[in-house]
Amino acid sequence: MMTSPESEVKIAQMFDKVAPRYDFLNALLSMRQDKRWRKKLVSLCSDHDNASYLDVATGTGDVIAAIGESRPKAKELYGVDISEQMLSLADVKTKSSQFSSKLKFDVMSAEHLEFEDARFDTVSISFGLRNVIDKKKALSEFARVLKPGGKLLILEFFSPDNTLFAHLFQWYFHQILPKIGGLFSDREAYHYLPKSVGSFYSYEELNKVLLELGFEHKRTVSYLFGSCRLVFLSKKCLIEESS
């Protein structure tokens, strides 16, 4: 019987184990849809010169690499994750890129971002938030390190709406995905994935927390009948009134 990893160390160990097959399995299990979803995320990032970007739970670095490619005038690009193995693959994939001098990967938890307040123009997290133990703490860290008006992009799986497709998706997610994942990679990790979606915020709950933290909702792009959503927000600019 699979138990959910209860500590950040265990989650990091789990992703260390799946790292070598992660990209291959991602493409296979999502039928290459993951590329399209991440591309959309990148298209919504800040696009002015000298912008700073942070991709949290960056994994093998595809999002931050795509930002680097599409934003040649970026000032700095950061990818952080708790799994050293994921980050070392990200490093290998990007080390000969044109933007490598601006790109830095660091072992760091979403819950404790080691950056000063208001440093970044865009913070992104794709398929990572559900793995974070204290999600609210991580979201408040995103608010802290973003500049006022900065963009937050969250790409994540959610429990789908109650339609026929939703039942199909649930069957795929709970029955097929763990079997294929277990065949090519760490069995335990791919059993944990559907569980982590079940225990994640609903879309409405996530938005409520984000609004409480001072974000303004801009747009949501929904894929596969709401099974996957790209949520785009901005950090509100607080205008001080003098009396």
Ligand SMILES: C[S@@+](CC[C@H](N)C(=O)[O-])C[C@H]1O[C@@H](n2cnc3c(N)ncnc32)[C@H](O)[C@@H]1O
């Ligand atoms: C499913 S992968 C997603 C990777 C990548 N963002 C992508 O889109 O392919 C989830 C990642 O979240 C990382 N992670 C889990 N908990 C984390 C935390 N508290 N802080 C930072 N990264 C975390 C894992 O190590 C893993 O690399």
